[in-house]
Amino acid sequence: MTNLATNKELTKSIIWLILFSIAMGFLEGAVVIYLRALYYPNGFSFPLILMSDTNALVEFFREIATIVMLLGIGMLAGRTANQRLAFFLMCFAIWDIFYYVFLWLVLDWPLSLMEWDILFLVPVPWVGPVITPILITLTMLALSAVLLMRESRMSKVEWSLIVTGSLVVILSWTIEFQQYSSTIGDPMKAIATYVPQTFPWIIFFLGEAILIAVIYFFWRRTRLIQ
16 A cells, blocks of 8 residues: 555656656747847857857856756655656756757757757857757656666766766767867857867767666666665
8 A cells, every 4th residue: 555655656746747847848948939039030050149248147057057956856856866866867858858849849940850959058068969969868768767666776886887978978069169169269259150060979879878788787787686
């Protein structure tokens, strides 16, 4: 009876977290729709148009605030370490997926999953085809599902590999801009003139492979324990 009540409570939490994440995806999409109407009335494209210092600072802290909100809802909703991490990953993934869904519904963008997008601005621009964050969000959903099914915590080695894989993926999104910026010398001028040309798929899929491998080995190890 206790397990049944616990499962019902978990299901209720997951439903509300999904609704919360979809709503956050809409809000994020709405902000970007307004920004594009102001700065890209003819449609989004590279190079990026520089904002005023005030607007750029607001945008910087808006992105930080988004991560804090997603982390906060995971911490509040989860009762165990696994649940907190799983809920954060799940909310992040659903938020990001529906962000693109709402942009597509309102702006008919992206035209394809290979469309270039600006993913993040901290500490340097993260740039990549739309399909790359989508693939990562699916990986995050897979990890969150495994964490919710297992009571065992991830080992230090597994955590190290998660961090390593994540950093490798982030490198794939930032390396071309960093190389371009180093040749320009002025970071602001680099942002204002940078147009992505090629994406380092090998680096990206290396990071993705590390993450998928960790999920599999964690699932297998904890299955044997239970």
